[in-house]
Amino acid sequence: MGRKLLLKDINVPGIKSFEVYRKQGGYASVEKALKTMSPDAVVEEVKKSGLRGRGGAGFPTGMKWSFIDKKSEKPRYLICNADESEPGTFKDRFLMEYIPHALIEGMIVSSFALGAKTSYIYMRGEFRWIFPILEKAIEEARAAGFLGKNILGSGYDLELYVHSGAGAYICGEETAQIESLEGKRGNPRNKPPFPAIVGLYGCPTVVNNVESIAAVPHILNMGGDEYAKIGIGKSTGTKLISASGHINKPGVYEIELGLPVEEFLNSDEYCGGVWKGRKLKAVIPGGSSVPILPADLFLKNAKGEARLMSYESLADGGFASGSMLGSGGFIVMDETACIVRNLWTFARFYHHESCGQCSPCREGTGWMEKVLHRIEHGHGHMHDIDLLVDVAKKIEGNTICPLGDAAAWPVASAIRHFREEFEYHIKYPEKVMNPKHFEIEPFRSEKNLVMA
Amino acid sequence: MIKVTIDGINTEVPEGTTILQAARQIGGEIVPPAMCYYSTLKNSGGKCRACLVRVAAGSAKDPRPMPKLVPSCITMAQDGMVVENITNPQVLETRKGVVEFLLLNHPLDCPICDQAGECDLQNFAYEHGMAKTRYEEERRTFDPIDIGDKIKLHMNRCILCYRCTYVADQLTDNRVHGVINRGDHAEISTYIEKAVDNEFSGNMIDVCPVGALTDKTFRFKQRVWFTKPLDAHRDCPKCSGKVVLWTKGNDVLRVTARKDQYGEVKEFICNECRYDHKDMSHWTVEGPRHIDRGSVISQNHYEKVDLVKLKKDVERQLKFQEGKRLEQTNNSAE
Known part of the structure; x- marks a missing residue:
């Protein structure tokens, strides 16, 4: 049995409500941080813990926090990135839906560490039913004196807002999220400047994933060094x-x-x-x-x-x-899954979600989707495979935001490891007409067959 | 002042200059192409990825190369920065890719497009593109629409550089047009086909790098290379009044703002100058407009050779070749 932190109390009845969450030891980190620690000490603990961003890139959270522009006199903001829309990922939704207070608690201590007086939870538009859950949790926390003016008599003020997006994957990219939060079209910005210097409304901003923020209270409760002992290496x-x-x-x-x-x-x-x-x-x-x-x-x-x-x-x-x-x-x-079909589905997703700002991603994702559609439906040519590799290579690294990379990597890797399957689709168009072709007859490599 | 090296040529520029602007100070073939960047429009640039260059050394303080190619139009030059543009095969390969991407959904209807002859995309594709396309699918299409009584929008040809929306944002009040939808279905639109009818809206036509926005008063009147461009001005209370008249005989076919050698307008003009004074007698003609020798419009135009400029060009070319030679010997020495 591995150690559980975030989902430790998931089976406690009524954990959604403030009373039960508090009874289970919730909000202890807020008391600890606000009463006994300085903001810098909190950042130091998180740095010591070695916590890495849970949103995908794995960038150390403590280091990200220390980049925030402390010299500027502008207000600072913390944004929680709850725009989880990556196909196959649904961890943040689970956390927010069943233990909303874990996120609220994390937001309070993280905002305190960064010196943010206003913080936002940017939530994916499709998570409409979670919106009232979080709103209710915020109200409960405010009623208990953990939000608002002069929290726990420490003199620290914090307002926390939930903002619902309109359902665009691209708004999970931090600068696009900031644009969207400002009320503009969700187009990623060119970097530099990074959000830690020029972010929301031109002020220093940190954008963190839900899970990263929810992990911060546990780090404070057990100490950064203790947290770093869990896991392996970095x-x-x-x-x-x-x-x-x-x-x-x-x-x-x-x-x-x-x-x-x-x-x-x-x-x-x-x-x-x-x-x-x-x-x-x-x-x-x-x-x-x-x-x-x-x-x-x-x-x-x-x-x-x-x-x-x-x-x-x-x-x-x-x-x-x-x-x-x-x-x-x-x-x-x-073994019954078709890699080409799966890849086509992903390509269709990235084509649909590309914001259309920079040309390699706007045009390239659509191109890859169309070529993959052709191959999957038995209309491909052998030269299409190399074409896909080349297009993926020309998108990768040449776009404003990582969506271009995200669209190119699966294509490049699928062809690298499953080239034979692509060739199979092109060689036997009549076999792949049926969308469930590999369920009827799983793919077998022809490499080792002896030609009659 | 900071020192920057671009393709082996050293130059000094003030701090806060972008790589592209530094390259433009040197001039010639080492200037990266720019499809979306427009020096007179704030926040433009970084979108088309045509101007990507490699930074071989970030600065004198931190001489590490940058991991990715960077857009030269928005990346600030640092002291001691070493930039590779046309000397780097990776940059040229990527640029080829960008041309291909831009042309995927762009109709190749240059023979009937009014922009032909003065089209940035045409020039860009001619210089960096491939002779054949690898795209077999159908292009996405839109119907041409009228945005305002003087401007026609061919969304098929648009490369989404966002320049026209910046013009509307920064030059005029009450912007009524913008970008709607997402990805390759994104389109410039007035949303419910509301008319664009403010005083400076005509500049959208000038900033458009392709034939997406065209002047309805000039459409299909004449191929641009059959016209005679003249510099002219008039006293205009609203704008600078400095324009180019595109004439044939004594007829003024079209009036546009003056573009510099990189196709950028520095002084925007008002709609009254653009549309309402198509009569030679309303203008004070200054003389023939200088058109770059590379352009098709300069056919049959004769100009006195500018010896000073020629000498500068030759010197720059020699410097560039010398830099390339040094680089090669350096590489082989390693």
């Missing part, structure tokens, strides 16, 4: 993984980083193995935008060492034979 603490796809027990799991992937995939405590006794084909370990890995490379890295659920281990081998932990959207595919 991947400290616990992480929520949203497991989906062809597994027996899909859902949100909290793991200690450093758990062997094999244990996570097969043990009954977590995913419970691939369903229906089928063979594992491929895994996307961190949400749709990270590179896909075939079963053998997922379980063991290129050197033959067993992989662990950690930022470093999953990235081992770079993009040639590795992937990323990303946001923790763990998508499992069994």
